[in-house]
Amino acid sequence: MSTSTAGGQQARKEQLDSVAKVLTGAFVAVSGLFATLGLTSDFMIAALNNHPGLMRAAGACATAAVTISLTALLLPPDWPKAEIGILVTGVVAYMVALILAVLAATWAAGGNGRPTISEIKVENQSASTKLGFAVRADGVKVRSTIAAYVHAVGLKEGQSKDTATPRKELMYQSSLRSDDKGDVEQRITTSFPIPEWASGIDVYVSSSEGLGKTCGSPGNMAPACLRLWLK
Missing domain, CATH: 1.20.140 (Butyryl-CoA Dehydrogenase, subunit A; domain 3)
Incomplete structure (x- = not known):
């Protein structure tokens, strides 16, 4: 070489x-x-x-x-x-x-600020319905809130249970703030009478940025939704 x-x-x-x-x-x-x-x-x-x-x-x-x-x-x-x-x-x-x-x-x-719904519990009482659920979110901005709404829902004549626009009536609402770390962890328990025409409950939880968006909307800030049929 x-x-x-x-x-x-x-x-x-x-x-x-x-x-x-x-x-x-x-x-x-x-x-x-x-x-x-x-x-x-x-x-x-x-x-x-x-x-x-x-x-x-x-x-x-x-x-x-x-x-x-x-x-x-x-x-x-x-x-x-x-x-x-x-x-x-x-x-x-x-x-x-x-x-x-x-x-x-x-x-x-740091989290994404999107809320989740978990630990759902429903109890039918003599004159009312008791609903409990947990709301969790992390990375919530200081100026943002997490809004929770509960509606009684009922089917209009000719509608099926998979319809997107049933009759609704607001039964509960709250606005949750985060702690210093930007976390929200709240157990919500409420009782309310279910109207005779209602056959279910809708739970809608959204951050301030996603408020007004419909359930199933695409995007990072879409709300968390739950529908329970009681009869």
């Missing part, structure tokens, strides 16, 4: 080592920062669900960073300045991907 060939192989090996160090360092930095901030895989899944645009952009930047860094391997060994420039560009792409991913995960960790 000639001296020039051996020198070229050594230079190529050094190139590969430098690229590997850059890629490894970037991955270690990303993992370390996520661990420091407490951003687990659950938060990343939530970020992908709630902020898909940011996560797609972060993935594109990370892919570009790997491609750019590996491009350095294709350069001749006697182009050190070009190699450095390409590696720096790759590192910048990694940093952009990191910032986007951290932003998305941080926003997801």
Whole structure:
């Protein structure tokens, strides 16, 4: 093997080592920062669900960073300045991907402000109906509220139970505020007489941003809804 060939192989090996160090360092930095901030895989899944645009952009930047860094391997060994420039560009792409991913995960960790309904309980009493349910939400903004409405619903003549516009009458409403962490966790229990024409109960819970949207509406701030047929 000639001296020039051996020198070229050594230079190529050094190139590969430098690229590997850059890629490894970037991955270690990303993992370390996520661990420091407490951003687990659950938060990343939530970020992908709630902020898909940011996560797609972060993935594109990370892919570009790997491609750019590996491009350095294709350069001749006697182009050190070009190699450095390409590696720096790759590192910048990694940093952009990191910032986007951290932003998305941080926003997801803070909650989304969407309420949920759970722990539903209905008791038919002699003169009234007792309804209980839990409302939970996290990431509620300071100026926002969670509104809860309960309607008695009944079918008009010729309507079926899957109709979207039954007869309604408001039986209960409340406005819930979040604590200092932006969380709402409230157990609501109320009793009210069910009108003779009513055959069910509607529960509608929405944040201020989603108030007025119908049940089943698309979008991040759609309300949580529940319909119970009593007869």
